[in-house]
Amino acid sequence: MSTTRRRRPTLDDVAEAVGVSRATVSNAYNRPDQLSAHLREDVLRAAKQLGYTGPNPTARSLATSRTGAIAFMLDASLSAAFSDPALSVTLDALATAVDPDGHALLLLPGGDDGGPRADRVLAAQADVAVAYSLADGASALTAVRDRGLPLVVIDQPLVPGAARVGCDDRGGAAAAARHLLDLGHRRFGIFSAQCLSAPRGGELSARNAADSRYNDTRERLTGYLDTLAEAGISPGDVPIWEASGMSVQGAMPSAFGLLERDPRPTALLCMSDQLALAAIAVARQLGLDVPGQLSVVGFDDAPPARWSEPPLTTVRQDLVAKGRIAGELALQLLDGRRAPEPTRLPAELVIRATTARA
Amino acid sequence: MSTTRRRRPTLDDVAEAVGVSRATVSNAYNRPDQLSAHLREDVLRAAKQLGYTGPNPTARSLATSRTGAIAFMLDASLSAAFSDPALSVTLDALATAVDPDGHALLLLPGGDDGGPRADRVLAAQADVAVAYSLADGASALTAVRDRGLPLVVIDQPLVPGAARVGCDDRGGAAAAARHLLDLGHRRFGIFSAQCLSAPRGGELSARNAADSRYNDTRERLTGYLDTLAEAGISPGDVPIWEASGMSVQGAMPSAFGLLERDPRPTALLCMSDQLALAAIAVARQLGLDVPGQLSVVGFDDAPPARWSEPPLTTVRQDLVAKGRIAGELALQLLDGRRAPEPTRLPAELVIRATTARA
């Protein structure tokens, strides 16, 4: 129709074509009750004919100061983050919760300091930020505050003004430890999530582990060690190994280290299901029977826990609820409401087939 | 300092505070060479003092007509999509490729027609769209075209004007089938990815399967069936089952159906590693030895294939390269360059331990 590659039509073009004001065209899209149905049809028809696909999202955002996006901040690269199925479940629940309001997710992968780079956060087009288990002191958190963005944190210490959802990491960990104690185990090993130690992977002193910049790691560790201590097992006698990666494959090297210690632990407390599965895979390679010679407990109860071989004893947390609540909190903050009291979801032990008597 | 909750400072506020023009402050952030180092420092100091965190991303986008985001469109919900590890790997490679240019990823999950809803696409703040294995005819694709957004498609039929990267699905599938034929198998089963049939999951006629709206599904199917046909096995004699879900857990019910057929196939051609793992899990439950009584071949060679028990024979495609190339293509299109010729990555059989003589 047109002679050459023209610029995209704007609202003004449509207004001119129909012979109405720009405000009317805007209303045709945003407030149908503000004009007659007849005129609205004319407008929409003209728009279609001109190839106008609706208000430019960026211009609309500027005028409304709403982008319609939620920034989701991760502590690591996408492949690292998504190698944990718990994230997929949580993220999907969050997306589902905010979808009816038309919010999209802007993914901000982590850099080197346990969160996305500050400049990425400052440049992100989002109305609200959700932090998923970032390290304490990650610069992304400062950037969010400086920008004045509402913030929801998941599994992190409470930030002033932010909304929070998390689970009872400490209680869940304690339950796992108690279960193994009840089965008569006395030689334990703890397979820890990453702590941002350097170099990563390998044995950790209890002190280093307690200084982890990740809140959930600290909490779970405390739950394990306190419970063992109550049973007379000194923290110094419990080897703690930091995972070399959070995927099954990535964690296997460090699982080897933990299982080749002498004396070998008879029971492993793992800070995620993936770590537990890695430990089981390594045990198999070493010819160890699970749970005959080694008991293993995971954490999260993500989908793979149920169909692993053998099915994994683990600490269940409601990942769907966690994501959904985070999404609802984000919407509330967007609505201008204040952050409610933090939500702490329960964590309960699910006994399957990877634990047995010592 | 200020008496009340003030509006956020703008570039003008900083300009006024320093006593320079707005353009100068803008230059301080975007073109440091346009002003003296001394003045620039003054500006930045004043900005910090006022709590100005840099140019408002939305306003900047409007002025530059660049959002700095890439829309990543999926055919399904996030949890469904991410239950396939191949996606994580590809997405991460893409993110890594575009990260140096500061691009973020806007995730658009799928709705009901094999892609994101059109209105979500029209409202998305992104400069370029990447379609990851959407169904043919998904309305999201039309929306992208109408908006005039540059498009990169992954594993899909070529769209005019779009850039494309994919793998040799047909050749890879053919290699898998040939391998099993060479091992002497004659009774096959095909475990297919979803085809958007209704109801989903269960046996599919060859004709229905060939009509799948997913390009990679069609290609792989053709690769399997043509190769078997060359060996004298009629397509009509090969049961095709559509997976009830793409995660291991989700696919297990339909795997049951496929493995309980009489006569039972001795070899399974699976359109993804996850489907293969689901089939193996079900075989185990049925007391079938893999590969003793059942040979299984996957597709993708995603990370879990390597450490599954037993390690999975599968068709390897370079997922990292796929993601990286998609990212590079996106950047090229952003740069105004034309879409180059489509890239077809090789797919080669990796023989591990889930296949054996019939």
Next chain:
DNA sequence: CAGAATGACTGAAGCGCTTCAGAATGTCCA
């Protein structure tokens, strides 16, 4: 039938930034 109420549309002021064509000043070399 005057006045109030309703419905349909418009004018214009922003939203906060980038950018480009100058203006103003200073520097350099012939």
Next chain:
DNA sequence: TGGACATTCTGAAGCGCTTCAGTCATTCTG
């Protein structure tokens, strides 16, 4: 010493849209 050039900064025109206070008819109401 005077014109050519750099260097540094500014004015103003957008980018495309939303929204609010009106304006102008038309329809109720008592």
